[in-house]
Every structure is written in structure tokens, then in C-alpha cells.
Amino acid sequence: MPRRIPRALLPLLVGALATGLTVTGAAPALATSGPGSAGEPATTQGSAATATPESGAPEPTAPTPEPTPSATGTPSPSASPAPAPTTSPAPSASSQVEIAEDPSLATQNAARNHAMGSTIAANDPNSSAKSARGLSSFAGGLPPGVPGLDVSGWQVLTAANWRTIAANGAKFVYVKATESTDYKSSQFAEQYNDSYAAGLIHGAYHFATPNTSSGATQANYFVNNGGGWSADGRTLPPLLDIEYNPYGATCYGLSAAEMVSWIRDFSNTILARTGRLPAIYSTTDWWTRCTGNNPGFGANPLFIARYPSNISSGAGTLPAGWSNYSIWQYASSGIFPGDQDTFNGTLANLQQFASNGPIVEPMAAPVIGVGDFNGDGKPDLIGRRSNGALLFYAGTGSVTGMSTGYQSAQQIGTGWGVYDALVGTGDLNGDGKPDLLARRTNGTLWFYAGTGRVGGGSEGYAAAVQVGSGYDQYSQLVGAGDFTGDGKADVLGVKPDGTLWLLPGTGRAVANGIFGTPTQIGSSWNTWKVLLGVGDLDRDGKPDLVGIRADGTAGFYSGTWSAPYYKVAVPITIPGVSSTDVFAAPGDFDGDGIPDLLDRTVSGELRFIGGGQIAEGYAAGRVLSQNWASTSQVIPAGDIDGDGKPDVLTTGTDGSLYLHPGTRTSTVFGASVKIGSNWTVYSRVVATGDFNGDKKPDFLGIRPDGTLWFYAGTGKVGSGDEGYAKAVQIGHGWNVYSSIVGVGDLNGDGKNDLVAVRPDGVAMFYAGTGIADATHEGYKPAVQLGTGWNGGADLIGPKDFSGDGKADLITRTPDGTVTLKLGTGTVNGAKTFSRNALIGRGWSIFSSVAGVGDLDGDGKNDLVAVRPDGTVYFYSGTGDAGAVTTGYAKAAVAIGRGWDIFR
Incomplete structure (x- = not known):
């Protein structure tokens, strides 16, 4: 066994040697032990355990990072999912030198020689320093970095x-x-x-x-x-x-x-x-x-x-x-x-730190977008905690006040602190499932094949395979998608000197064969704090890049599929960015067809930044001179009175039904006319347009007992005519729906249709038949459109708000979020609408909102909204709702707290 030299005697030993004295019994040896397999990642098969922030940290709010692991403990680290590194083995005991711990503080005082940290154990209440603490006693493993x-x-x-x-x-x-x-x-x-x-x-x-x-x-x-x-x-x-x-x-x-x-x-x-x-x-x-x-x-x-x-x-x-x-x-x-x-940071970061160059941190490492990791068609997230735990967050495909965009965490691995970079790469091995790359501090690169399934005994990835070494030469590794246009996923690397390198994917995940020959495709890329492969942001079919500087300024690089594979940078703005923020590119996180960003602030708040600056589709609201006090519902009735101008109906809390005739003047509406009473028998009145094929606008009433009643429009009001014929019952059981709307001709067959949404968010489509009377219901059996329609949301329509000639639908959730669903002109389940576009927030101040047609005569469909006090707002349509310009939304939306547990 090597012998220990008390550190208090070391200065004496040095002095003795300097003067030529012989010292016996001192065989200096440095006691070290190789890292072995300590800290190796280990999966937790089927575990739903979740992470707990450190003591004193604020508890995350659901469904942000989940607290408290389950009672079934995480398995101890093992060779799965990553085998032991193939780097140099630890030195044998004969080559080691053992050094005693630092001497006491009194001894150091006497020698006037103090080591860094020598006073902490006796003074700092936040530390638990122990002398000669061995590697095996480090609970929680070694720290990342x-x-x-x-x-x-x-x-x-x-x-x-x-x-x-x-x-x-x-x-x-x-x-x-x-x-x-x-x-x-x-x-x-x-x-x-x-x-x-x-x-x-x-x-x-x-x-x-x-x-x-x-x-x-x-x-x-x-x-x-x-x-x-x-x-x-x-x-x-x-x-x-x-x-x-x-x-x-x-x-x-x-x-x-x-x-x-x-x-x-x-x-x-x-x-x-x-x-x-x-x-x-x-x-x-x-x-x-x-x-x-x-x-x-x-x-x-x-x-x-x-x-x-x-x-x-x-x-x-x-x-x-x-x-x-x-x-x-x-x-x-x-x-x-x-x-x-x-x-x-990484070794490349350390080298930059030493040279006083800008440290380009791999900001996507703690939380990364991994694509559809669980095979449900929605992009997901993975986060790595400082203790090496790997957490999976299934995406929901929707970001509104009702949905944060992700579900509660599942722990899918431990020991991942051995890696200094995690990269969501897309499908690297050509099996159709998104994969992961992970890099160790020694520069070795490890490949995790995605399985397309999380839960039920699967953690979402297969055992690791080492696919290369020397990757610590890169300060950043970026999953870029198919950057070359050959159908294979590629990776980009940024070196500390600012050069940008293309690592072309081969479609084969084998040692030293996962990438083709690296090619330099740029320089001065270290001006960006972070580089992100964001997907197809400009919607030209090719993946793009976004670089973000520490001051929040950003540049957009449109992909080209031909060398050098990107166009000259275009400045873009990302809202509210701080130099301490970290970013992830999750893909299309909100289901609108445009890739988005996630931003984690230093306080741990997770923010959603929607892709593209989306046109709202309406001008600023204007208060009208009318006051519709005691209004319970606004109904976009169409041209009820037959004068060629669209009108609006309202129901009052006293059961009155009022016609507000459109004028297509600055006043928008003429004087109100009462055309009915006792309408409180209906829990909802729905404008359908021409539902019975006679070219006159009709409407429906739904009673609390679920019966559905049809009112055929007459096309005239006055001289004893109320504008509608006597009610005819055409259905029952409609009280299962929380919202019903006439959507115009959604399927393109020339007949007006209905959409209804249940409280659980399931949306159903009723194709109109063009015949509605005492013997004809006017609609075909229901077809499911989709799920996740935010039960309890208002449906606003039916009009073409985007200017493409197809009927669209607007939804308003209880928190005031207004979303446009762009119609395709056909009905095909979830593909009935091409995408969703967030076009407004704060609309919960209104008790009722309606899409009312072209009230001001400019050829574009408009909105009317009523506040609880009866104030009427008119929003003139611009005809471009949902149109997208390249870049990001003007404001970020907070979707979680407590995400600073990931480091």
C-alpha cells in the first residue's frame, strides 16, 4: 500500500530536500481511482417517476417538471443505455500517489499558507465539507460539466x-x-x-x-x-x-x-x-x-x-x-x-473561457425538442436534470390558455450527467423514428435509436452505441434536419474558432459511419450565442437555421439544399430574450404548421414563442354608438330583412329577440327592432345561413332538454313578418354539446353545415343536406373532426377570414385566447383545417363574439363583440387572418414554471 504523508509535514519535507537532507519512510503516492462505470446512464423501464427540485427551490406548477419520484426507486446506473467508455483505463495502483488531506486551519494559520476553500467547513452553513471524502460517497453522482x-x-x-x-x-x-x-x-x-x-x-x-x-x-x-x-x-x-x-x-x-x-x-x-x-x-x-x-x-x-x-x-x-x-x-x-x-459547459466552452472569447453555450442541451418521440404525431420534449435524470414530456399539439403544450413528466433514464451535450437529431438511422445523440466530455459520441414508444416498458430509446470520438472539437452540435436534400438527417457543428461544419448523415448508425466527411460551410458563426435547427420556418420545404446573440438579436438563415446550404442571414426579432435564457427548437409545438421556439428564463419560467408573425385578420376595435345592454347572445344572422346587407340578431336576458339591421355605413347598424319574445326557452341560438335551400338565412334553437328547433327565414321583416317562420323540431339530444356553430359550406358541396363540440373537446361535423322541414332534419349523421378542441370554448363563424375562398372557424377559449382554424374546403377528420393560427388574446372581456359577415362593405368579413355592460365593438376584417411572415410572434407566452431544475 502506498504510504501517506501528512500535509502538515510537506513544507518541512520540501525544505529538507532543498537542503540535501535525507528523509526516510516517505514514499509519496497520489491516491486516485479511475472513473470506472460510475455515473453510467441507466434507464428506468416503464417508470413514471418524476423530478424534484432541490430543497428550497420553488415547486414547479403542473404540468411543468413533476415533483417527487415514485416509491419504486430508479435502478442503479448500469451499462444500459450506454456501455462503459472505450477511453484509456484508469491507472493501476502501482502508478498512483496518495496525498493526505489539507492540514488543519490552525496549521495553515501557523504556516500562513491557506488553500482555496480551507475556511469553508468551519464557517459556511450551506456546505457539508468532509475531509478525505472518496468518490464513492458523492451522493447523486458527479456534477455535469x-x-x-x-x-x-x-x-x-x-x-x-x-x-x-x-x-x-x-x-x-x-x-x-x-x-x-x-x-x-x-x-x-x-x-x-x-x-x-x-x-x-x-x-x-x-x-x-x-x-x-x-x-x-x-x-x-x-x-x-x-x-x-x-x-x-x-x-x-x-x-x-x-x-x-x-x-x-x-x-x-x-x-x-x-x-x-x-x-x-x-x-x-x-x-x-x-x-x-x-x-x-x-x-x-x-x-x-x-x-x-x-x-x-x-x-x-x-x-x-x-x-x-x-x-x-x-x-x-x-x-x-x-x-x-x-x-x-x-x-x-x-x-x-x-x-x-x-x-x-463543454471543453470547447472552457477553451473559449480561457481565451476570453465569447462562450457559445449549447443552450439547447438541458431541454431539447426530440420530435415525435412517442409516436402519437405530436412533438415532444426531453429534459436532463443536474443529477442526470432524464425526463420525457409528451406534447399535446396545442398551446392555449387551456393547454401548455405538454403533459406531465415521465422519468425515462438516470445517469445522463456523464454527457455534456444532448442533440435531438430526427431520424438518423432511417427507421422513421427520431433519435438522440449524446456527447461525453472526452469527446466520444453516442447514438440512441428512438423506438417510437414511451411507456409500457419502453423508455423511448434503445441501448447506446458509440459512433465516434473527437467531437469535443465542437462548441455546439445542432440537429439540422435534412440540410442537404438527400433524404437523410444531418448535423451541424460549430467550432470555437467560429467555423461551421456540415456532418452529413449517412442513414446508418454505425461506429465511425453515422456521418460522411465533415465539410466546412461557414465562418464567424461564434457570433451567435446559440444556433438552432428550427425546421422549415419560411415554409419553402427546406429546413432553416436561427442564430441568437446574447443581446437577443437574431438572424434567420433560409435553407437551400445546395452548397453552402443556406442564404444570407435576415435579421429577425425574438421577443423578451435575455442573455441568460436557454432555448429549444421543438418543431411545430402548437399545431399551426409552423415551427416554434421554447425559451427558459433564469427564473425557471418556460415560455412559448410561436413561429411566424401571424396576421390577426382584423383592425383595431371601434366602439359603436349602440348599447346592447342585457344581451345574452350575438347571432350572425345574415340578411334577415332582405335588403342585401348582413344583419345581426341578439337575444336578451328577458327573452326578447332583436334585429340589428346592417347599414354598411359608419354607424354599422340601424335602429334595433324587436322581432320576438320568450327566447329564453333556448339555451343557445345558432345562425346557419341558408339551411333549407331557399336562398334565405335560417337559424336553429337548442333547448335545455336537447331538442333542436329549425326556424326558416322569410327574407323580410315588418308588416307583421318577424323574419322567420314557425319553429319545427328537427332533432334531439343536442344538449351533449357545449358549443354549436353554423360553419357555412365547410365541405364544399354547396350546402351549409354544422360543427358541434362536446365538453371533452371532441368535435363533430354535421354535413347539411339543404332540406330542413318537419320531415327532414337538414343534416347527415355526425362525423368526428378531431379531439382537443378545448371543451367549453366558443365557436365563432362561419366566414372566410383568411381570404382564400374557403370557410374558416374561429374559437375563443375561456381565458380569452382566439384561434383561427383555416378551412381546406373539404372535410377529412383532423385534416379538415390546414392549421391553427393564434390571432388574439384577452377576448374574455366580451360576453359574446360573432363573425358577422361583411358589415362595412369592403369585401372582407368582420367581427362584432359585446361587453357585459352592453358596449358594442366592431372589428373590421382585413381578409388576411392567419397569414404568416417569417420570424416569430411579437410576444412570448408563459407555459410553465420550475424548469430551472434542468441544467
Whole structure:
């Protein structure tokens, strides 16, 4: 067994060796253990368990990420769905060196040599640091990100030790250089240079003592003794280690204002000397106590310290001013000597961080659109939590105030934290089912074939197959769809230098054969914070790209299917974007035929951003001089009085039926005429247009008992004529429907039809026969149109609102969302309407809304709406409802909370 050297004796040992003394009984060895299979992904067969945010986090609202896993625990990680990596095996015990834990704080005080984080265990109530904690005791597995470490003079490491550290997976290190203005680490030069030679990205840190000298003085001392910076891509920014005072008062006797001034002095001096703002290492507790939680250092990279008892709880609440951390020190010991750290991103991100270039984060990684993963015809989502749990959200195909667009979560895997990127690629292997790619921090690429089924024993994907290596050269991997036009799904890669590479799909998911030869197809693509394959946004049949900058500006690239496969970028606007937001491209999430975006804010809110700027189809509302107080329903009756102008009927709460004759003047309506009473016997009155084939508009009444009554229009009002003949019963059982509307000639046969919706959202179509009387019902047996029509919604129609000559339908949900269903001129189940288009919000202020025909004589169909107080609004139609321009909706819609559990 290797022998341990107490770290308290290491400075003495170094001094003895320097003076030529012989020391016996000391056989230095670095105790490390290879990663083995720890953290391997494992599926939870058929599990419906869901995720729980960390303690203290706000509970998500259903059906956002689900709380509390089920009582049947997730299986421990195993070789499924990903086999053990084929990278270099862990070194054997004979090549390892064992290092004892850091000495006590008292010993460090006596030596005036403090390691980063040495004061945390005794002071920070939010950490549970334990000395010599081994890898196996990290509950929740290792955190996601790029692994690294930090060391001080208490670790004596040789060049061989550093090669072992690199072989065990470390990619970066911070090395202590100085403390105050009277200490320089005797190990700094060797640690700094040997780690670099072993391939690690390295950086230097300074342990601050703000009560001994000014910030500028200590910054200069630090830079003069190793704390510099170089834009070589291998050097981390200088690091200020500012934590609890090991010698006395926690905040060194400084007030919050004095401490902020000291840190600012140090930071500005480092910037002036090196051209780079220093990173700041601290804890949230110390920052709150000693700076008053000052938010003014958000431009400095944050190196947060928190030692949770369960790694899956994450880095915790960050100090004010930072929405995210760059590096997290999560344990005082583990795989590597010194403290255990992780960089928040990919290796390519780390290299960009070192070079001070813009970090292009793979923003789609925590939550991704995966296409129709469960085979129900609707696009779905997958989210990966920081503890490696993989959650599946089945899409509903509808986004309204009644539907968020997704169902409750199902947990479909664990251990996915070993990957630094997940990519929804579409069908890579040609079997017709969408697949997944996942990349490890070592650059290996793993393929998960989609099964097209989630639940009932299937997690939605087959066991992983390694299909390549070296993919850590890309800062982003983007599922682009069939970008080349050959019928196979392709992937794009962005490198840190900004070059864009096409990875053409082969249709075969085999090792080193999933893609053809990579081809560079662009440069300067690192100007985008995130690049998304969004699908066919401009509706030309070819997949497109959208790039988003940190300031929210965006560019649209129309796909061409010929080299370089995209057109010049066109600026577009994405509403309400912040530099901290993350994005997913889920495809057509709301069922309107246009691909959409999802945006997760730093607060965890999930927002829906509809594809295309959609024309509402009407001008701004205008208040009319009439007041229709006590109106219970507005009925678009057509030309009831036979003067060639469309009219409107209203029913009053007292049972009166009023005609409001259209004038096609600025007043819109003439004086109201009462043409009936006792209409309270009907729970609903429906305008049908010419339902009996006599060229005159008719209407129906539905009683609470479900009987259906037909009123044939006479085409005249006055001189004893009410405008309609005596009622004839033509049906029964119609009280099963919550909404009924005459939809005009929906199926194109020249006869007017009906659509009715049940409370459960099932929509039924009744084709008109053109004959309605005492012996003819006037309609054929019902045919189901579809489901998910939001039971309880109003149906508004029947008119051509889009200007294409086909009858459309408008729905209004109780929350005021107004949606246009564009008719196709035929009836074919769910394909009766080509797509849905959101054309309004806030219409719940009206008690009744009706599509009333062309009231103002401009050739376009209009709307009338009545408020509960009787105020009448007229909305002149524009004839282009649902028309789409390339881009995104003017406003984002919140569809969930608590999505910050995904990292």
C-alpha cells in the first residue's frame, strides 16, 4: 500500500530536500481511482417517476417538471443505455500517489499558507465539507460539466503525477500563487508548468487578506509573482480567492462598503495589468455577509464554492449579480488531489473561457425538442436534470390558455450527467423514428435509436452505441434536419474558432459511419450565442437555421439544399430574450404548421414563442354608438330583412329577440327592432345561413332538454313578418354539446353545415343536406373532426377570414385566447383545417363574439363583440387572418414554471 504523508509535514519535507537532507519512510503516492462505470446512464423501464427540485427551490406548477419520484426507486446506473467508455483505463495502483488531506486551519494559520476553500467547513452553513471524502460517497453522482481541480503548496506533485491526473479526466487546474503580500507558494512554478505540460488548462489564484493592504497592492503582488494571463486558450483568468478570514473577524474588520471597494480595487488593477477581469472565488454566505450581497461584479466570472451532501442539489443560490457560475468547487477531496471542481459547459466552452472569447453555450442541451418521440404525431420534449435524470414530456399539439403544450413528466433514464451535450437529431438511422445523440466530455459520441414508444416498458430509446470520438472539437452540435436534400438527417457543428461544419448523415448508425466527411460551410458563426435547427420556418420545404446573440438579436438563415446550404442571414426579432435564457427548437409545438421556439428564463419560467408573425385578420376595435345592454347572445344572422346587407340578431336576458339591421355605413347598424319574445326557452341560438335551400338565412334553437328547433327565414321583416317562420323540431339530444356553430359550406358541396363540440373537446361535423322541414332534419349523421378542441370554448363563424375562398372557424377559449382554424374546403377528420393560427388574446372581456359577415362593405368579413355592460365593438376584417411572415410572434407566452431544475 502506498504510504501517506501528512500535509502538515510537506513544507518541512520540501525544505529538507532543498537542503540535501535525507528523509526516510516517505514514499509519496497520489491516491486516485479511475472513473470506472460510475455515473453510467441507466434507464428506468416503464417508470413514471418524476423530478424534484432541490430543497428550497420553488415547486414547479403542473404540468411543468413533476415533483417527487415514485416509491419504486430508479435502478442503479448500469451499462444500459450506454456501455462503459472505450477511453484509456484508469491507472493501476502501482502508478498512483496518495496525498493526505489539507492540514488543519490552525496549521495553515501557523504556516500562513491557506488553500482555496480551507475556511469553508468551519464557517459556511450551506456546505457539508468532509475531509478525505472518496468518490464513492458523492451522493447523486458527479456534477455535469468539465472536471478539474485546484491545488496549493500543500500538494507536492511531480510531472508524472500530473500525467496521471490528466489520464483520470482533469481538464483544468487553478494553482495557488500568492497570499497577501508576504507569501509566494514554493510549489507554484512546478505545479503551474507541469500541469500545462500534461495538457491541462491552468490558472493562478491569490488568497486575499483585505485587512493587510489595499486591493491594488495585492493585485500587483499577485501579477508580479505568477498571476498573469495569456490569450493562448490554455490559461484561465487570474482568480481572486476571497473567503472567510482565517485569522479573526469573518469580514476582516471591513464594512460591506469597504469590502466592495477593496474587491473593485483588486479587480480593476488586474484588468489594467492583464487585460482580463479576474474571476472571483467565494461562497454565497460570505458574499452576503461581507459585501451585503453586492450585485456589481456580474462581469467577473464566478467560481462558486458549495459542498452539498448530495451533488444533485447543485451549486445552490448564487450571489447577487450572477445568474450562472463558471466553475463550481463541489468537494474538498475526491478523484483528484486538492479540491474537486467542475466547469459549467463543454471543453470547447472552457477553451473559449480561457481565451476570453465569447462562450457559445449549447443552450439547447438541458431541454431539447426530440420530435415525435412517442409516436402519437405530436412533438415532444426531453429534459436532463443536474443529477442526470432524464425526463420525457409528451406534447399535446396545442398551446392555449387551456393547454401548455405538454403533459406531465415521465422519468425515462438516470445517469445522463456523464454527457455534456444532448442533440435531438430526427431520424438518423432511417427507421422513421427520431433519435438522440449524446456527447461525453472526452469527446466520444453516442447514438440512441428512438423506438417510437414511451411507456409500457419502453423508455423511448434503445441501448447506446458509440459512433465516434473527437467531437469535443465542437462548441455546439445542432440537429439540422435534412440540410442537404438527400433524404437523410444531418448535423451541424460549430467550432470555437467560429467555423461551421456540415456532418452529413449517412442513414446508418454505425461506429465511425453515422456521418460522411465533415465539410466546412461557414465562418464567424461564434457570433451567435446559440444556433438552432428550427425546421422549415419560411415554409419553402427546406429546413432553416436561427442564430441568437446574447443581446437577443437574431438572424434567420433560409435553407437551400445546395452548397453552402443556406442564404444570407435576415435579421429577425425574438421577443423578451435575455442573455441568460436557454432555448429549444421543438418543431411545430402548437399545431399551426409552423415551427416554434421554447425559451427558459433564469427564473425557471418556460415560455412559448410561436413561429411566424401571424396576421390577426382584423383592425383595431371601434366602439359603436349602440348599447346592447342585457344581451345574452350575438347571432350572425345574415340578411334577415332582405335588403342585401348582413344583419345581426341578439337575444336578451328577458327573452326578447332583436334585429340589428346592417347599414354598411359608419354607424354599422340601424335602429334595433324587436322581432320576438320568450327566447329564453333556448339555451343557445345558432345562425346557419341558408339551411333549407331557399336562398334565405335560417337559424336553429337548442333547448335545455336537447331538442333542436329549425326556424326558416322569410327574407323580410315588418308588416307583421318577424323574419322567420314557425319553429319545427328537427332533432334531439343536442344538449351533449357545449358549443354549436353554423360553419357555412365547410365541405364544399354547396350546402351549409354544422360543427358541434362536446365538453371533452371532441368535435363533430354535421354535413347539411339543404332540406330542413318537419320531415327532414337538414343534416347527415355526425362525423368526428378531431379531439382537443378545448371543451367549453366558443365557436365563432362561419366566414372566410383568411381570404382564400374557403370557410374558416374561429374559437375563443375561456381565458380569452382566439384561434383561427383555416378551412381546406373539404372535410377529412383532423385534416379538415390546414392549421391553427393564434390571432388574439384577452377576448374574455366580451360576453359574446360573432363573425358577422361583411358589415362595412369592403369585401372582407368582420367581427362584432359585446361587453357585459352592453358596449358594442366592431372589428373590421382585413381578409388576411392567419397569414404568416417569417420570424416569430411579437410576444412570448408563459407555459410553465420550475424548469430551472434542468441544467
